[in-house]
Amino acid sequence: MKRSTSSEGLQEFTPIRDTILQSEVKYYSFSVNTSTGLGEYYELLIFLTGNICSQPSNILSNETSLAVYYSFNSTMFANNEVGKMELFENGYFQALADLPIPATSTTTTTSASSTTSASSVDEEILYIAVRAPQNINITASWTYQIGVSQNDLVFQWDDRSFGSVVDTDDNSALIVTGNLTTYTKDWDSLNVSNAKYFLYLYPYEMKDYFAKMNNSWCAVRNGPALMGPWNIENSYTTRNGGIQQQFMIENLNQSTRYIAYILADFSGKDFGGALYRPFEFETMSDSACELIYDLEFCNRVAYSVPAIGNETFAGDKNATKMVYDNNVKQLYQNFSKALQQIPCDTSPDAVFSNLKNCQDCAESYKDWLCAVSIPRCNTKNSSAGYILRNSTNQRNDFMQNVIRPTQDYYEVLPCVNVCQAIVRDCPADFGFMCPTKNESISLSYYWDLNSSSSSQWPTCNYVGKMALHTSKAVEVLANWALLAVVVLIQLV
Template sequence: MRVGLSDLDSHTSTYESEFFPLDRSIIGRAPVGVSALTKNKATPMDLPSGSTVCFLIQREAMFGDSVGGRITSQPNAEARSKTLFLSANTCQQPSPGVNKTSAPQLILLVSNSSESACQNPSKNSEAKTFTEGAVTLSLNMTGDLFVGISAPNVSTDFRGGYNFEIGASPDDFLHRYEGEDRSELLWMDSDSTSAILATRNLTEEESEIKRVMDEPLPYELYVSNVEASSSVGLRHSYCGLRNTAQIRASQSSNNEANSPVKTAMTRRGPGGFPKQQFHFVSLNSSSKYTGILVKKAREDGLDKRQDKAADLGPGSIVFRATDFETISGSSCKIVTDLEFCNEIQYAVPGNDQRFNNTGLGKAYDDYARKMYANFEKVMMQIPCEAPRTSLYSLARTCDDCKAAYKKWLCTVIMPRCEDFAASSNRFAKARNVGQAFPNGTKLARDVRLSLEQDPASNSSRNKFIDQEVQPGPYKEVLPCEDLCYEVVQSCPAKIGFKCPRPEFPGFETSYGRRDQDPSTVSCNFAGEARTPINGGSALLPELRQAAGAALMATAVLVMWI
């Protein structure tokens, strides 16, 4: 008897199975050549094109309850039904020939009849085709099932066969693809040869931070140039990505001598919450890449999100791809992992004729530390250890002031840089237009003359950049205005920190505003990603309201180093 598999368009689809009224000793006996799937264990297998392989899923093996006897009524069957999660991934597919067409996808067949699912798949009118090398199906299981994996015939242009793995679980899918609208992986920034990507926060619970930071890295990342075709047809498959991606980032790849990527946990960004960072080097310039994040299955079969969301089961999860790209010019260079300005992880004005990325970061970091030392001398005049009733504020402390000033200082000393020629960001400000590029060339005369009329475009934000780095022309993503307001709010009024109003001269060349355009970076702060983050502005509601009050109360002074 054939099992109906209609309305199975999503992985949450279900159907009620109907079984022969036969003794389980007959149904539970696998036919010759049919293997039984093991609970919570993926089974790998080679499969030539044009063939079908069959598996038996035994209800008792999945749920541990032996019903026995005869199934005499449909109500009894419905009462005993339990949800089974069935999934499969294509690990290898035939390689295309000269036409470069990707191989057809495998097909999943499910029935309570070995003939329908295994011996004569064409009789099974209901089937589910893999998508990008992955398929999932949830079933209300009232008895044993037969599952077939069928490989289509391919032309002689293709070489090799298929390899796949299949698994069944009463808990959740052993293979899952999450294609939600939002990306779990964020592109932070890049230069001509380097890029930084990071996951979203793994937890926002203060009590969970230490535990999450101490655990093994939860993610792997698979990256390929968009022009590479090896992963086409396998982009939802964990094992397919492992076999075909050009670059793999994982805990084990950190120990590989020639690996172009290092990954580690970090707390950079708003809130200081844990996330996993991926730092790539030795990429090709002017190239586009696709990164696919995978959450590994835990060995103990228990896998819960760090933020205590719903249990995601015992298996791996492939997330929606994140695109990123490198630039062509050398005036912007990625810096990260700095000792003093430890929140910085983006491209800053650079010059590869004078500094490599590490040396550039150290030069900026040393200069920021030197400038901060001057601020500390000022803070020594503030009675920070006085009784609370005698302090300059009941809401803020000297530690709050120091933290706000350091965050602001590092952001303005290390402005976020975009390639002058490639940047189309309408919020980015042209800088240093009269200086030559590191290779000795200059901007075209007509471009230079039009921009030189604006004094703020003739130099960088601070003299250190023009004198020590000498990056040539670039564009700066201005720091967010609330970084300035936070300093004013957090520090003693006697120090005299003030911020410019948006309608006054100097503001438009000094600061930017958040959320002006969700498709681009409208202003810079530590942890701002190039990948749009829905709802990211919600992190600062109180600061924005208070900043507005501070803005109205201050005189005009551009904080310029």
Template sequence: MLLTPLQSRLAASLAGLLVVLMLYILLFAPTAALALELAAPPLSDLTTPAEPLRLDAESHSFYEPDFALFDRGIVGRAPVDSTPLQNNIPIPLNLEPGASACYVVQKSVIFSGSGSSGSSSSKQELKRDDQGLDIRADDNNTPNDDQGSSPTRTLYLSANTCLQPHSTSSDTATPPQLRFFISTSSKDGCPDVTKPAAGVQSKAFVEGAVMYSLNATGDVYVTVSAPNVTKDFQGIYNFEIAASIDAYYYQYNSKDGQLLWMDSDAKSALLQTAALTSNTSQIESIMNAGPQYELYVQGSKAPILDGLTRSVCGMNNVAQIASKRLDNGQMNNNELVRTKMTDKGPGGWPRQQYYFEGLNSSSSYSGILVKVVNATTNSKRQNTGVIGGGGTVFPPTDFQTSAGTNCNLITDLDFCDDVQWAAPGNNKFNNTELGNLYDAYAKQMYANFQNVMMQIPCEAPSTQRYSLAVNCNNCTVAYKQWLCAVAIPRCEDFSKQNNYTIPRNVAQSFPNGTFLPDALRQELMKTPAFNTSRTTFIDEVIAPGPYKEILPCADLCYGVVQGCPAAIGFGCPEAGKLGFNVSYGLRDPNGGAVTCNYPGEPRTQVSASGAIKPSLVLLVTALGLGSGLLL
């Protein structure tokens, strides 16, 4: 049967509607959900009272995740028997001989950016990335998901022994040192000191200190082991340990020449640091900052610091002679030891000076310098959270006291402010009184020189002056250095045997009334220069008796000739002649001893590779005064 056009359109519309309805049912109809019926808990579990929480209960099991796809470094849980170390935070501990303690530096600490728990007194160098974020310039080892291999970062481990077992016998033996064991195996954890696993590194403390660095990729485990000791020792070990991603918290610097022995007499000694800067713009700030170093001293007859000479806390605990900072932030200046900042001496550079009194005569000592980080007059010794806050220890500097009593150490003079040596003395004057006498005499002699210089046209135009290379200021500086070295001679014990000193005043008696043996005295008196001192002032006012003089360096005399006008009539004896040999000395070309005296010349001779000996620095200064001779 044929459909009419109207019926055809109606049939097509119904068919389309049915198709749309079927699609709707297939796509959007709600689906059935399957559910498991959960069993309800027994009624008794809901009505039985819960056991109260015991705060003192001991836990016997610990949850420790163990995922096949993640190692312990990512999980971040340390073994229960290890103590975590934070960045630049020291931890102290007592340790019985034969015992050990384990620490862990977790991966989260090692890769903690720039080390938020540590700060530095120096300004951190920053660089800026494309997004404008500040990043530490040394943060090249920060983890990066794009890296093909595990990221690494340098970890600095260090420790100091603060106490060690003491000897019960009369000898001066020292106990054995502590030892480090380091492992990076998360599987093994804390190293077993009895049977170290493969890959475990070991390092013994040296003189109470140890430093160890490694490139870490995950947790790092450190075991500190105390050795067994014999019955000759009693007591425990105490140490401090610290980890850092910035630098060693406890540091030892093997560079010599940081502490200089200037001179000493029978009871006192003068030491000072090397110049703390060579930048003139830093002089004022360093002087205003106050003392930045501590100094610990021990005698060779009572070496109580042995085994601890690289440990700041160890020396601080046991040293009997020390210049150190107290808990109130002040230095322990007293009648036996005092320290201060000074810019007196060659070049006017800032230095820290130490003056010790009450020492034993004819004795040997060693001084150990310690650089304190961020030390101010209001800070304490401990610098928790500071980069390098444990301090830096330098090698010992040896010095000796003299046997005789007629060479006395003088320093801190008003006029001759470069004088830092022992001068001929007498026990009727203390060191301060003796220094004032010499200083007044030198100042009086300098006044005569000033009268002569008034005849020189120092203010004339440069074309009318006595030299185009030097001027009157150069002359006065050179003359003052020469005058102070000549008027205040450097004194040496008469008993010292060497070939660079000469006897003086051999005809006089010692301050105690005794004389030299007759045969020796008669032989020495044949040389006129040996019968008296360099000036009559010394023989008549000071009356030191026989002594030996370290002659002034010839550089001082040459400096005056080269820097001053010929009109003042100043001249130097010719080298090799008798007048020269009893008036001036020459430097040791090998730098092995103080063979002549020059302002600022220490008895400690610096011979480290690449370092300039202080005497050579002074020589360059002196020759600079006489550069006019080259024209």
């Protein structure tokens, strides 16, 4: 076994990056601060985590990868078997070293004076060794990162997907993270320059590229991505009712599948992070549809719409947004005037409802008006709720005479619950009604049949607040086994 005799000191939550050759061993040490974490606990906990950034391409799935040994016994450097051992699996390893607190470290106070009796040992050393396997070609090498902390996991991974595709057109895609509301409730303080989440885009042909390193934050971050933070537009949105980070990806190829990875940086790229399960999406087949979002009035609209046939606006997403948005804004004016006649801020016995108010009605009506006036567009028939539109079969005069689509497309019918929301939230005096029988519903609306599935293409177009699940994102990840050990030790 080829050995590296020098030992490098690791610092709290400051990972190091190193390269190791076949049959080589690298040594590290970490000085445990025994003056912290005492209190009511019986043991100090030291979290060890690591990522493989790159490894030999000829490693088979059943071959052993890098091994990590750790112990508080210094003789482990002479004999690795003295320590406990963990293997890197799927490019990731984690371990928990527990250091019993000596009885002499308890603090005692005399009545005469406040005299503290501390442990005679103020510092303990955790010894760590990384060993490469011997059954690989002699020129094989691995690049890896290791991080140690007395407070948290430096590297993490989550088997849940934290990103979802809002929609695509033929050359762009809009993607959002999960709900970040508990992560930061101060909307005004959000700044994309300090964003913690990033998206890396890979071609679908590379879906197996990280097959043996799919839990490695470092591998995805340093892989041959097509696009990343350097050329993906990054912003925040609250259109779904909670704070989400969104990524606008442009310059894609039509009819092409991609794989996207979302990862989090804890304190910049040099201080660890978390990786989430990748997800796939596909671009549309032609330019009949154009992806728009962040409209001024229809602020919950974020999907592809029929591209404007007028050459003056061709290819200008901002112009497309304004044309659609201004039309809905004008249509809304008469309803707004009518709503002003409804008692809202008045005595309880005069309001139209004790459960809903005029603001609820206004929001539901606006969502419905946006959904039926700004049709959602697709280039393929992915659901029974899609209707083929052509030059003689447009939804209304505005689409026929102003938008004038030059290509055939499939319209994604609005979800029927968008209509039901205004019946629920608005005064009965308005006389809003929605179809109730399946036959009549399918003429103008459709049902949300795959809201819980992983399908990219919806069965209907929903515009309104969504039920976003609260997620602590970085704070709560899929390392349940390790966290369970922590809880158990604290309860003993």
